[in-house]
Amino acid sequence: GQNIDQPTEMTATEGAIVQINCTYQTSGFNGLFWYQQHAGEAPTFLSYNVLDGLEEKGRFSSFLSRSKGYSYLLLKELQMKDSASYLCAVRDGDYKLSFGAGTTVTVRA
Amino acid sequence: NAGVTQTPKFRILKIGQSMTLQCTQDMNHNYMYWYRQDPGMGLKLIYYSVGAGITDKGEVPNGYNVSRSTTEDFPLRLELAAPSQTSVYFCASSYSDTSTEAFFGQGTRLTVV
Numbered sequence: 001g002q003n004i005d006q007p008t009e010m011t012a013t014e015g016a017i018v019q020i021n022c023t024y025q026t027s028g029f030n031g032l033f034w035y036q037q038h039a040g041e042a043p044t045f046l047s048y049n050v051l052d053g054l055e056e057k058g059r060f061s062s063f064l065s066r067s068k069g070y071s072y073l074l075l076k077e078l079q080m081k082d083s084a085s086y087l088c089a090v091r092d093g094d095y096k097l098s099f100g101a102g103t104t105v106t107v108r109a
Numbered sequence: 110n111a112g113v114t115q116t117p118k119f120r121i122l123k124i125g126q127s128m129t130l131q132c133t134q135d136m137n138h139n140y141m142y143w144y145r146q147d148p149g150m151g152l153k154l155i156y157y158s159v160g161a162g163i164t165d166k167g168e169v170p171n172g173y174n175v176s177r178s179t180t181e182d183f184p185l186r187l188e189l190a191a192p193s194q195t196s197v198y199f200c201a202s203s204y205s206d207t208s209t210e211a212f213f214g215q216g217t218r219l220t221v222v
Contacts, residue, residue: 033210042199043152045210087151089211095140095159096167097203097211101151 004100006088011106012078020073020086020103028093034062034073035087037102043087047073075105083107111135115200115214122190122221130185130217132200140203141183142211143167143175145196152199158183190221 003025012018024032031050035043049055049064049071061074075082088100116131134141139160144152144167154167158177172194174186183202187194197218203211 035210042213042215044213048210089152094165096154096157096165097140097142097201098154098168099144099152 004088004090004098006086006100006103008101009104009106011108013108014078014080016078018075018078018105020075020088020105022071022073022088022100024069024071024088024090024100026069026090026092026098029066030091030093030095032062032064032071033089033091033097034060034071035089035099037085037087039085046086078107080107080109113200113202113212113214115198115217117217118215119218120220122187122219124190124192124221126190127186127188128190128219130187130198130200130219132183132185132214133181134183134200134202134212135181136202136212137180138202138204138212139180140211141177142201142203143173143183143185144199144201145169145194146199146216147196155185155198187219192221195219195221 006022034046037043047062054063059076064071085102085104087102091097113134142157143155153169156175158164164175197216199216200214201211
């Protein structure tokens with residue numbers, strides 16, 4: 001089965017930077033995704049990595065190292081609206097999409 | 110563009126009752142997924158399908174059944190509802206051969222009493 005690990009909670013100050021790590025072990029690999037989920041809502045897509053390296057998208061960046069089974073999501077210039085759960089998801093060799101338990105980020109003023 | 114549509118949004122079931130959660134997508138996606146999310150937890154994969162006529166078990170399939178007779182529809186069936194199935198259910202769909210993300214429906218909040 002899949003094993004996807006990420007920290008449970010993180011707290012940061014408005015305007016700061018936070019890095020959320022994700023490690024995974026899967027049978028085959030067809031991409032890693034990061035989603036944002038506000039309480040009571042459906043997950044929304046943030047980023048996708050399938051090759052090693054950094055993908056930048058505005059205030060959000062995501063990094064992947066396939067050899068290490070490791071990714072991180074970097075949130076810059078934190079805003080209060082960034083308080084949410086961030087989900088790491090991996091698509092395996094059978095195109096099964098599995099999620100980690102999520103990291104709750106709290107942004108303080 | 111409707112995307113992924115789930116019905117109903119809310120439902121209360123009595124123990125032992127049956128129901129079908131509907132999921133329809135209009136994006137011609139071949140892959141579809143059903144997840145459940147318990148309070149404060151991540152998404153757990155129940156079943157998934159890589160195309161019409163093909164379904165596979167995910168992490169937590171017990172107590173559920175699915176079918177995929179068309180590309181658009183992927184219903185989830187609960188035969189004998191139990192309190193442990195109280196959860197929020199999300200359906201998602203994606204393409205298989207491009208780097209696109211999975212699109213999610215708005216969820217079905219199910220309570221079994």
